[in-house]
Amino acid sequence: MITVNIIGAGNVATHLYKAFNKSNQVAINQWFSRDLKCVQDFDSETDITNDLSTLEPTDITIIAVSDDAIAEVSKHIPYENTLVVHTSGSVSLHELDKKHRRGVFYPLQSFSKTAEIDFSNVPICVEIDRLADVPILKKLVTVIGSPYYRINSDQRATLHLAAVFVNNFSNQLYRIAHEITESTSVEFEILKPLIMETAHKIESISPYMAQTGPAIRKDKRTIKKHLNALKNPIHKDIYQLLTKSIQKTHGR
Amino acid sequence: MITVNIIGAGNVATHLYKAFNKSNQVAINQWFSRDLKCVQDFDSETDITNDLSTLEPTDITIIAVSDDAIAEVSKHIPYENTLVVHTSGSVSLHELDKKHRRGVFYPLQSFSKTAEIDFSNVPICVEIDRLADVPILKKLVTVIGSPYYRINSDQRATLHLAAVFVNNFSNQLYRIAHEITESTSVEFEILKPLIMETAHKIESISPYMAQTGPAIRKDKRTIKKHLNALKNPIHKDIYQLLTKSIQKTHGR
Numbered sequence: 001m002i003t004v005n006i007i008g009a010g011n012v013a014t015h016l017y018k019a020f021n022k023s024n025q026v027a028i029n030q031w032f033s034r035d036l037k038c039v040q041d042f043d044s045e046t047d048i049t050n051d052l053s054t055l056e057p058t059d060i061t062i063i064a065v066s067d068d069a070i071a072e073v074s075k076h077i078p079y080e081n082t083l084v085v086h087t088s089g090s091v092s093l094h095e096l097d098k099k100h101r102r103g104v105f106y107p108l109q110s111f112s113k114t115a116e117i118d119f120s121n122v123p124i125c126v127e128i129d130r131l132a133d134v135p136i137l138k139k140l141v142t143v144i145g146s147p148y149y150r151i152n153s154d155q156r157a158t159l160h161l162a163a164v165f166v167n168n169f170s171n172q173l174y175r176i177a178h179e180i181t182e183s184t185s186v187e188f189e190i191l192k193p194l195i196m197e198t199a200h201k202i203e204s205i206s207p208y209m210a211q212t213g214p215a216i217r218k219d220k221r222t223i224k225k226h227l228n229a230l231k232n233p234i235h236k237d238i239y240q241l242l243t244k245s246i247q248k249t250h251g252r
Numbered sequence: 253m254i255t256v257n258i259i260g261a262g263n264v265a266t267h268l269y270k271a272f273n274k275s276n277q278v279a280i281n282q283w284f285s286r287d288l289k290c291v292q293d294f295d296s297e298t299d300i301t302n303d304l305s306t307l308e309p310t311d312i313t314i315i316a317v318s319d320d321a322i323a324e325v326s327k328h329i330p331y332e333n334t335l336v337v338h339t340s341g342s343v344s345l346h347e348l349d350k351k352h353r354r355g356v357f358y359p360l361q362s363f364s365k366t367a368e369i370d371f372s373n374v375p376i377c378v379e380i381d382r383l384a385d386v387p388i389l390k391k392l393v394t395v396i397g398s399p400y401y402r403i404n405s406d407q408r409a410t411l412h413l414a415a416v417f418v419n420n421f422s423n424q425l426y427r428i429a430h431e432i433t434e435s436t437s438v439e440f441e442i443l444k445p446l447i448m449e450t451a452h453k454i455e456s457i458s459p460y461m462a463q464t465g466p467a468i469r470k471d472k473r474t475i476k477k478h479l480n481a482l483k484n485p486i487h488k489d490i491y492q493l494l495t496k497s498i499q500k501t502h503g504r
Binding site: 067109110112115121125151155158159161163165166168172173175176177180181183184185186187190192193195196197198199200201202203204206207208210212213214215216225226229235238239241242244246248 | 319342360361362364367373374375377399401403406407409410411412413414415416417418419420421422423424425426427428429430432433435436437438439442443444445446447448449450451452453454455456457458459460462463464465466467468474477478481482486487489490491493494496497498500501
């Protein structure tokens with residue numbers, strides 16, 4: 001049995017709470033939230049608190065708060081020499097107070113408050129100071145059914161950056177497509193199967209091999225037509241820059 | 253029973269052939285390919301030809317050839333006053349020879365030669381000259397199980413443009429993420445669940461509502477860190493431009 005404390009009540013904290021709670025190999029000792037209202041629904045299941053000084057030592061303490069608050073929160077944990085991890089993609093392990101055995105437990109997925117999460121689709125990237133702490137963190141990942149990856153700081157920074165491209169930036173391309181279709185009263189709906197297929201395709205072939213369209217074909221007529229059709233100057237810039245990027249990638 | 257001729261042997265033609273062949277409400281009379289080798293696997297099932305002049309009239313003739321060849325091919329069809337449609341997203345209906353009753357049968361999906369296609373995930377956008385031709389084209393769409401959309405020329409041009417954003421450009425962002433992860437020997441694999449979830453999310457909420465990340469949070473520290481980490485100047489430009497676009501969309 002792994003005992004844990006959870007600090008924070010945002011999306012990541014809440015989904016982790018639910019995943020741990022389902023497992024019979026994890027016991028949640030205490031759940032801290034600055035604002036008790038955020039966790040009061042779980043009051044009957046677990047020991048909730050809004051006072052860090054009441055926390056008692058566990059095998060693993062998980063800090064899932066906003067990046068800026070991690071260092072401060074870690075200082076106020078009233079015990080030391082236990083394993084304390086944060087869940088951020090971009091904060092250094094060394095921002096955790098050095099009185100702890102320190103680690104990172106970074107779930108690489110986009111969480112929303114409402115939707116249920118299937119943790120088998122949430123790779124967890126683990127970074128750790130002391131080799132001796134690897135087995136228990138690895139166990140915590142596997143009992144919730146997540147793929148486990150051991151990474152270093154550079155790799156985590158890289159993943160966080162790459163995630164911005166595939167998540168935030170792709171989503172913005174969907175948004176632009178939404179604006180474009182609305183401009184001629186076309187249902188954005190029509191594009192959704194293509195969006196899914198584009199993501200699905202690279203499960204079996206590389207993005208390099210999957211590329212198609214006017215840019216890679218160097219179809220100047222279509223590219224010109226598209227640029228003329230785009231009224232928003234930022235959309236035009238994005239079209240030109242990504243076309244250039246595709247042509248550079250494919251050596252044309 | 254709808255009778256069809258198919259002209260062309262690329263991905264779209266081949267997948268349409270298979271879908272029609274499965275339906276007991278469609279009869280494929282002849283399948284034309286310039287190069288008989290491309291269709292010889294189907295010789296036992298259907299009448300294949302590499303000579304346009306041998307084609308005989310059917311209810312619908314489908315021209316699924318490269319954009320540049322559509323006008324020329326439509327001229328050489330040796331009959332007139334039947335329904336002839338092309339499958340292109342960007343070619344005008346009026347490029348079809350006016351001796352035909354003309355239409356467009358545009359499947360909005362990314363086809364690969366190998367993967368099987370589920371046509372319930374292939375919206376078909378239909379554009380048509382004469383109202384009287386609507387019912388038979390609509391029937392052809394529905395017998396293969398595809399969602400049917402009647403659109404006009406402007407709307408088709410818009411969809412084609414929007415498809416470049418969600419398909420070619422998103423795929424290029426995946427490619428960039430692949431390059432970034434390789435630079436620190438991280439497995440690109442780790443990002444795949446996030447890519448799928450990003451596409452999946454907008455089935456239930458709009459891309460506007462789905463946006464997260466450093467750009468929308470106006471998290472200058474992270475943005476600066478990311479820009480410093482990007483070595484490729486085009487990747488840096490893309491990061492800056494899409495960050496600007498997100499901030500503009502969300503009024504910051």
